[in-house]
Amino acid sequence: MSRCLLPVSFLACCIAAPVAAQVPDGWAVISYVGTGMANIPNGGLTLLHPRTKSSAQVTGLPIDLTGGANDGIRRGAGSVYVDAEGDLWVGEVGPPGTSIELFRLRLSGNAATVVSKTTVGSVAPSSLAADWLGITGISVLRDGDVLFSVAGLQNSAPLNGARLARLSRTNGTVTPIPTAGVQGDIVASVASRDGKFAYLHAVTNYGGRNPIVEVPLAGGTARTIFGAWVVHSMFVDAQGFLLITNSTYVLEIDPNTNAFRGLGGVFNATTRGVVAEFGTGNPLVFASDTTSSSGGYWFTDRRTLQHTMINYAGGDTVTDMAIRQAVQPYGTSTSGNRDYAVSRAFTATGLPLTGNGAFSFAVDSTVPQTAGFLTLCAAQASTRLLGVDVHVDLSRVVALVPVLSNTPLTLPIPGSVPAPTAVFLQAFFDDIGAPQRIGASEGLRIGVVR
Secondary structure (H helix, E strand, C coil): CCCEECCHHHHHHHCCCCCCCCCCCCCEEEEEEECCCCCCCCCEEEEEECCCCEEEECECCCHHHHCCCCCCCCEEEEEEEECCCCCEEEEEECCCCCEEEEEEEEEECCEEEEEEEEEEEEECCCCCCHHHCEEEEEEECCCCCEEEEEECECCCCCCCCCCEEEECCCCCCEEECCCCCCCCEEEEEEECCCCCEEEEEEECCCCCCEEEEEEECCCCCCEEEEEECCCCCEEECCCCCEEEEECCEEEEECCCCCCEEECCCCCCCCEEEEEECCCCCCEEEEECCCCCCCEEEEEEECCCCEEEECCCCCCCCEEEEEECCCEEEECCCECCCCCEEECCCCCCCCCCECCCCCCEECEEECCCCCEEEEEEECCEEEEEECCEEEEECHHHEEEEEEEECCCCEECCCCCCCCCCCEEEEEEEEECCCCHHHEEECCEEEEECEC
16 A cells, blocks of 8 residues: 655644643553541542553542542542543542532643533442442533443433433533433443444343443434443543453444454452554453452553553452543544545554654555645634634644645654644545535644654
């Protein structure tokens, strides 16, 4: 296949000014619940670097997410998501009577500041395990709204008994989403890659198998795609495969065919978190209980299922996992006679690591080899121009590069690039069926990984 090389100078110009510090590119985050039994609060969040095997506990969290010391109350962070800006969205869990809140946090180093919090209800009396009383899953949709699921809450505003909802990033409104036909407690959830569906693990039998269902967010009939034991964490990778933790396994499920396979064999602890890198497809798994096998497992090659333990301190209270994607599509595309999107194919050229001269990506079209141009910018934006959704800051354009759809573009990453730094890209095409004959891909953020 032909390949286009983007000169290093383009990248050097784009990243002349480092971006604001958030969750570092390529790092993962685990959430966990405090037991209320230790001398210090022991719930919260921890940042994990799979390549250096280092970690850092997030500081400055409110007591809602850490739990108290010696108060006997089991509460803390029940779910976590990292958005395209690097902010953390964290869902609270707690015992009956707890007011449950959805937090947006911003990091400086490993210190957190609360940007916003939204109260979604209070925990009702329930027989559920404490980890699941509150917010049980979070995703950010392509339009920026936050999708979240809950379990064990009282029937009151703003959810009024709903178990799935979306939070508007524009005005803060919480809108319930119907889940007709879905029985039981929703203990895990995630949005599909295109943002049109939610995958929910609904539990009625805590001693047996329970369905994973696909729910159309625009309304419609839910359908069962798989049956599993109680799932702690769910993730949708770049190609749309659903990854789930299931007892001591991690499973990959194709929602279109319901076919599945195990990833990495049997772990020697309960799997509680799973994510995957965009581009390589390589997963990071957290397996956690009271055994010495607790810790992170990083897949260095998803194709051969090679993975290595990275020995993070664990415990039986880990609830979820998230990742700051170094290669992150964002926004929506503008279609005409063709559709356009950043390629979801797994590549062998790796992540945008410093010194990776082979890093590449592609913009796909439903008609391959469509000619267009790629805009490289020093900042992202969200504007509508001539009917086209523009996701790069056109006042900070660094270069315009000819591009052919479905053709890899090589963007060498110099070894001297400081971190954190990022470049923002969007491809535009001549399309007679699009507004003003301009079709466009979604935006693409590429952050340099150390």
